[in-house]
Amino acid sequence: MKRLALILSFSSVFFLLVACGNSSEEDSSFEETPEVEDEDTNEEENSSDQGASTDEDSLPSNEDMDNEDVDSSEESAEADPLADYSEQEIEYARVWLEVGSTDDPGTLNVNRVSAGTPINTMIDSPPTYNEDVIMLTGEAGAMGIVVYSGNGDGTINHYSKVTYRWENPAGLSDDELRAEYEEILEHTEHVEIDTHNDDDVIRIIEQIEYQD
Structure with missing residues (x-):
């Protein structure tokens, strides 16, 4: 009987250790998840910043717009010789x-x-x-x-x-x-x-x- 009780006691301890180990692994997996989310968030922010930068680069500068206006005026004068007269x-x-x-x-x-x-x-x-x-x-x-x-x-x-x-x-x-x-x-x-x-x-x- 003592031998049986000893075996049961060792078995209980073994199951408790296994259970604690699984619990520790689950906690560890939950702790790693936010890091993945942070990485995704950073990637989205970087992508957004790159998109905004690309849009700004594609917009014409004030100097470019002024040059276009001058070119348009010159083309208009060439197209209409009477443009300078009332x-x-x-x-x-x-x-x-x-x-x-x-x-x-x-x-x-x-x-x-x-x-x-x-x-x-x-x-x-x-x-x-x-x-x-x-x-x-x-x-x-x-x-x-x-x-x-x-x-x-x-x-x-x-x-x-x-x-x-x-x-x-x-x-x-x-x-x-x-x-x-x-x-x-x-x-x-x-x-x-x-x-x-x-x-x-x-x-x-x-x-x-x-x-x-």
Whole structure:
């Protein structure tokens, strides 16, 4: 009996040792897991940092953007020779080329005439322009005059009967002249303005002088 009890006692001790050993291995495995997670986390952070760095490297710098703007402006100027001129200057030149008496006015005088300005002050109570108009004249009176108002759509209202110098060879009275001037102001020609050759437009623009 004593021998049996001794065997049972050794068996119990053996099982206890085995159980403690397994428990220690399990604890050890659980302790190693966070290290693996930390490694995964570090890899994700490194990957994220690399991605952000790549995105930043791919973005254009302010200097690159400025250079692109300059290149774009130069290309635009080359594509459009009239880019350096105002819309008004281009309009004056095109209108003169369309309805002016000569392609070379020498000097293109531009005079802005306000609504209410008399068409001719040589008679009493003369008719007046009922809108703002532009008056274009060449260097010499013989080159004629162009009086018009723009419509903003490539067309103008041309006061085709207005002359550079008013004359009265028929000896008409003031009332008769007044009626004639009224008719001139009321009957304008609707003219479509061609774009014309850019070189000709630039040549005329460079001859423009503004009158007070």
